[in-house]
Amino acid sequence: MDISDLLNIADQERQSQTAFRIRCCVAAGCVATNSLAVKENLQMAITAAEMADTVQVCGVGCMRLCSRAPLVAVDQVTPAKPSLLYETVTLDQVPTVVATLPSAPASRSGAVPLQQGDLTHPFFTHQRSIVLENTGLIDPERIEAYIAMGGYRSLYHVLREMTPTEVVDTMTRSGLRGRGGAGYPTGLKWAMVAKAIADRKFVVCNADEGDPGAFMDRSVLEGDPHRVLEGMAIAAYAVGATQGYIYIRAEYPLAIQRLHIAIRQAQRMGLLGSHIFDSPFDFRIDLRTGAGAYVCGEETALMASIEGKRGIPSPRPPYPAERGLWGFPTLINNVETFANVCPIIRNGAEWFASIGTEKSKGTKVFAIAGAIRNTGLIEVPMGTPLREIVEDMGGGVSDGGTAKAVQTGGPAGGCIPASAFDTPVDYESLTQLGSIMGSGGMIVMDQQTNMVDIARYFMEFCRDESCGKCIPCRAGTVQMHQLLSKICEGKAAPADLHLLEELCDMVKHTSLCGLGQSAPSPVLSTLRHFQDDYLALIHPE
Amino acid sequence: MAVKTLIIDDQLISALEEETLLQAAQAAGIHIPTLCYLEGISEVGACRLCLVEIAGSSKLHPACVTKVAEGMSVRTQSDRLQKYRRLIIEMLFAEGNHICAVCVANGHCELQQLAMDLGMDHVTLEYQFPNRLVDLSHDRFGMDHNRCVLCTRCIRVCDELEGAHIWDMAGRGTRSQVITDLNQPWGTSPTCTSCGKCVAACPTGAIFHQGSTVGEMVHERTRIEFIVNARQNHQWQF
Numbered sequence: 001m002d003i004s005d006l007l008n009i010a011d012q013e014r015q016s017q018t019a020f021r022i023r024c025c026v027a028a029g030c031v032a033t034n035s036l037a038v039k040e041n042l043q044m045a046i047t048a049a050e051m052a053d054t055v056q057v058c059g060v061g062c063m064r065l066c067s068r069a070p071l072v073a074v075d076q077v078t079p080a081k082p083s084l085l086y087e088t089v090t091l092d093q094v095p096t097v098v099a100t101l102p103s104a105p106a107s108r109s110g111a112v113p114l115q116q117g118d119l120t121h122p123f124f125t126h127q128r129s130i131v132l133e134n135t136g137l138i139d140p141e142r143i144e145a146y147i148a149m150g151g152y153r154s155l156y157h158v159l160r161e162m163t164p165t166e167v168v169d170t171m172t173r174s175g176l177r178g179r180g181g182a183g184y185p186t187g188l189k190w191a192m193v194a195k196a197i198a199d200r201k202f203v204v205c206n207a208d209e210g211d212p213g214a215f216m217d218r219s220v221l222e223g224d225p226h227r228v229l230e231g232m233a234i235a236a237y238a239v240g241a242t243q244g245y246i247y248i249r250a251e252y253p254l255a256i257q258r259l260h261i262a263i264r265q266a267q268r269m270g271l272l273g274s275h276i277f278d279s280p281f282d283f284r285i286d287l288r289t290g291a292g293a294y295v296c297g298e299e300t301a302l303m304a305s306i307e308g309k310r311g312i313p314s315p316r317p318p319y320p321a322e323r324g325l326w327g328f329p330t331l332i333n334n335v336e337t338f339a340n341v342c343p344i345i346r347n348g349a350e351w352f353a354s355i356g357t358e359k360s361k362g363t364k365v366f367a368i369a370g371a372i373r374n375t376g377l378i379e380v381p382m383g384t385p386l387r388e389i390v391e392d393m394g395g396g397v398s399d400g401g402t403a404k405a406v407q408t409g410g411p412a413g414g415c416i417p418a419s420a421f422d423t424p425v426d427y428e429s430l431t432q433l434g435s436i437m438g439s440g441g442m443i444v445m446d447q448q449t450n451m452v453d454i455a456r457y458f459m460e461f462c463r464d465e466s467c468g469k470c471i472p473c474r475a476g477t478v479q480m481h482q483l484l485s486k487i488c489e490g491k492a493a494p495a496d497l498h499l500l501e502e503l504c505d506m507v508k509h510t511s512l513c514g515l516g517q518s519a520p521s522p523v524l525s526t527l528r529h530f531q532d533d534y535l536a537l538i539h540p541e
Numbered sequence: 542m543a544v545k546t547l548i549i550d551d552q553l554i555s556a557l558e559e560e561t562l563l564q565a566a567q568a569a570g571i572h573i574p575t576l577c578y579l580e581g582i583s584e585v586g587a588c589r590l591c592l593v594e595i596a597g598s599s600k601l602h603p604a605c606v607t608k609v610a611e612g613m614s615v616r617t618q619s620d621r622l623q624k625y626r627r628l629i630i631e632m633l634f635a636e637g638n639h640i641c642a643v644c645v646a647n648g649h650c651e652l653q654q655l656a657m658d659l660g661m662d663h664v665t666l667e668y669q670f671p672n673r674l675v676d677l678s679h680d681r682f683g684m685d686h687n688r689c690v691l692c693t694r695c696i697r698v699c700d701e702l703e704g705a706h707i708w709d710m711a712g713r714g715t716r717s718q719v720i721t722d723l724n725q726p727w728g729t730s731p732t733c734t735s736c737g738k739c740v741a742a743c744p745t746g747a748i749f750h751q752g753s754t755v756g757e758m759v760h761e762r763t764r765i766e767f768i769v770n771a772r773q774n775h776q777w778q779f
Binding site for chain 2: 310465468469470471472475476477478479499502506509510512
């Protein structure tokens, strides 16, 4: 494989494009609403109408507006015209979709009308796609489609034109921070692993996305898996690793399947494996699937799980960058972090650093869900106010009421009250409000929501997912959950609230890993912003 | 061998570079409460009782796995630490079924001792009264899960000192329990050498000699100490 081969593939792919293209979303959300059958029927209808020369039907990754699944888009490629989006497409609407195409035979009567989506809605226009630039546009199961969008050219550029130090330096200058939640500067992490002296090094992609309501990483893997592979390969070159692992939860069978296909295709083309692009650089990627434990998203537990051990965290230091997988220096980044690598290499660190806020650069993908009109996947520049996300893009609360709060960061995060919706979304601002950026789950709650109940739900989650190794998390989450239940049932006295606060403080400061340390966060943040919800349920002595 | 100088509880201490805070403190006669830690086997940092404050760090650090550093200033006792420790012990009492008055280890129990040291004289938290089993299938030893604090000492001592690794952990969270082999009755284990190191290592009366009555079981640690001494100092006498 050489650059000319890569460009040839891209050319061929572009030449094979037809005048029209029908994109069907085949990400998990749409698949669950029968989009695979819609796609198949569309393909059959196109073939039956003898339009296959001018119309292409392809499955693509997430098209964002998951609340209107399944989604189908029609593109006019030549001459280029704005695309049309159809929402909640059913099987009996398939003939109507075909009939809208100019080359279709005269439309039959009794066609079921289509529900057309508004692509000029802020939900779409306020998005800024970097991580998701290909998601929803290309067929994730064809490497040629990725190459046609400029795929693997960043890897070529890095291997031929840049030293590992220059790559690390580019990442540092870009200001990219870890998208897994904690926001550690990516360049610093890469530099630490690059500096470590060892016989072997590893690169690990953390795809154990487990926060309730979060599906950003899944969407990236289902919609554009090669981008993550390429990002990992660039990282491996930068830090000097030869083996990579993607640790993905078993609950994502579609993402696993597409990653398998992507890895095989990349290997066959020599884009992974030995002597990539005829350079001395070797890099292999293997998949490791989780067994259903949330705590395995914590990096030390994740590594234990990859090694085949019980997935429980261990004290840090030593950090993975010093002693990781089997004792070797290991770079662990989140899916979205790796997905940001190629654009940074392609467009430069300064370009990336020009997007976002002073301390939080680039964009962030959020999965917005809950009591809101438009739920789905959005990618916005860092610093976008919450209000813009909830009210403009999300279209406000579904029953016409007002939002009470937004939960960010999953069980480790907190609830942000509506009064703070003008806060720009970046790492520091959310932390100040007692929540965290987290991996990007965002759940909108309406006025009917009782915040104590929310806190109880997340505490139950943490209790069930506690690995049981350290006492504060194992026993503390049980006690805190019982106290929250007691408050919810209206059986608690002020002393119980005091005890709850003491337990929160202890668990937060004494737990071994992030799961326990952040388990009290939903309680602490709701106590801070929604104390009335608690007091209303508590009996005076 | 590099030597580090540090301050623990206002006391100037010199320690070897590879020593942990716990080792350095113990050598200086400073007591830090521990439960999962047992000298001679690996540290897991799980019980969180040995957490200490280090000047300049907002976090608490487990003394058993934190290495000494030059100029470090450590505090092993404070109101806050004592409060956390007491609450941790209290949670353990509420979590299992610990009834000292009818326990074989009464008076020789590390959990009981910790409760007394920390002044935990009553439990305000809600007792969980878990439904746990007792395994008496082994002909010499018994395992009472009601008294288990999940410190994993038995697992580590069996794996690291005896080399049999018959103990392991199953389940997660509150449903965690130590198991023998693949969760088979202890007495049916073909790999158990009946060496008794798990009995000696257990901090409570969870693993015990059959036939011992209340308050009778003294944890006989000399054999563990012998092996550790032989390994670490190459001295082979009792």
